């Protein structure tokens with residue numbers, strides 16, 4: 001009967017070690033016994049960007065990158081996108097189970113009645129330059145929320161944690177909408193408790209002089225599905241930032257602000273904005289050939305393509321691609337879709353992309369929908385952040401309740417200068 005162990009021989013000493021294997025992994029700490037002498041610190045693993053390192057166990061999201069599978073708490077993303085709602089999915093991610101009707105009503109009521117922000121938050125957003133990027137405003141304003149709720153530092157109290165989770169899910173759309181209205185020089189629109197989560201967000205974004213904003217049902221539904229598709233994605237860069245900051249016992253507002261900052265990067269949540277800029281730069285399907293040549297020369301990246309985990313079509317991209325057509329039927333077709341579809345067709349047949357297993361990811365089509373909804377490009381990553389907030393918070397809660405977790409503090413391989421004595425200024429060349 002094969003044993004769940006790894007036998008390694010250190011050829012420097014001839015010593016043989018047997019390391020236990022659990023869930024297909026060995027514990028990096030089990031390497032420390034491998035030494036060449038009593039003064040040796042012991043062996044470590046070296047894994048820049050953590051390409052092959054599990055930082056935690058988790059029960060929240062499962063991804064099979066080779067098969068293009070994504071499940072939240074065991075439920076396939078395709079079924080949740082088709083049959084759930086964003087708030088129901090948020091509850092599922094955080095609690096681990098789908099809510100019954102009464103529980104969902106209570107959760108929805110709580111979120112709905114925490115959408116307002118303190119007037120000082122409105123004044124803070126007002127203080128940004130008129131052309132401040134909404135992600136910069138979001139990162140700063142979420143961090144500022146920590147100064148309004150000092151009790152949030154009491155992480156040991158589950159009721160305190162639950163209230164901050166409710167506040168953050170509820171207030172992210174309000175902050176996002178205020179940042180957008182500030183950019184446009186428009187008055188801020190207060191939340192409307194009669195509307196759904198997505199409907200109220202559209203209300204705060206687009207309400208003008210009408211007495212009551214009525215969201216387009218197709219757009220409202222599409223936005224709710226987009227939030228579901230972005231809700232979690234295991235240990236991605238921004239979730240790792242949330243967990244890293246959370247591991248020091250910082251409050252959830254400070255941790256989520258760090259997650260937003262990580263998402264801001266063009267390689268992560270900023271990609272949906274970068275995709276539109278790329279499609280506009282290409283301009284016409286006839287220019288795709290030249291652009292692809294530049295990609296293969298390493299001059300530019302095909303934004304919205306490729307993924308650290310998916311070596312197959314991102315299942316979210318499939319749903320979004322279909323959703324795009326539903327939205328275009330409601331609000332008009334985004335002409336850039338023609339370039340995107342032709343780019344995808346060419347890339348999926350080109351060995352450069354096929355050999356590198358580069359497929360469309362969640363960001364390739366999402367920006368086309370947001371743009372068709374009339375949203376400016378620089379708010380796209382903010383929409384990603386709204387959707388990802390329940391996932392970040394679910395991962396944060398899981399971190400805090402994991403007995404194996406401590407403050408994150410990776411080691412390093414030091415390749416710098418050896419010990420040397422200080423050289424006085426007048427003795428330096």
Ligand code: SDX
Pocket residue numbers: 232233235236237266267268269271295300301302303304305306307308309356358361362363
């Ligand atoms: C998200 O982690 C998550 O789960 C993230 C996310 C989530 O939900 O949280 O899914 C959301 O961030 C999606 C990804 C959005 N980013 C983009 O679309 C930006 C474009 N994509 C890439 O920059 C890239 O694919 C990454 C960043 C997504 C993944 O990078 P990796 O895993 O570090 O891969 P790599 O950079 O090592 O690339 C491997 C090879 C390289 O070629 P060689 O050096 O071997 O010749 O593939 C090439 C890369 O040059 N490559 C690309 C490419 N992505 C990788 N070449 C052209 N275009 C691309 N998009």
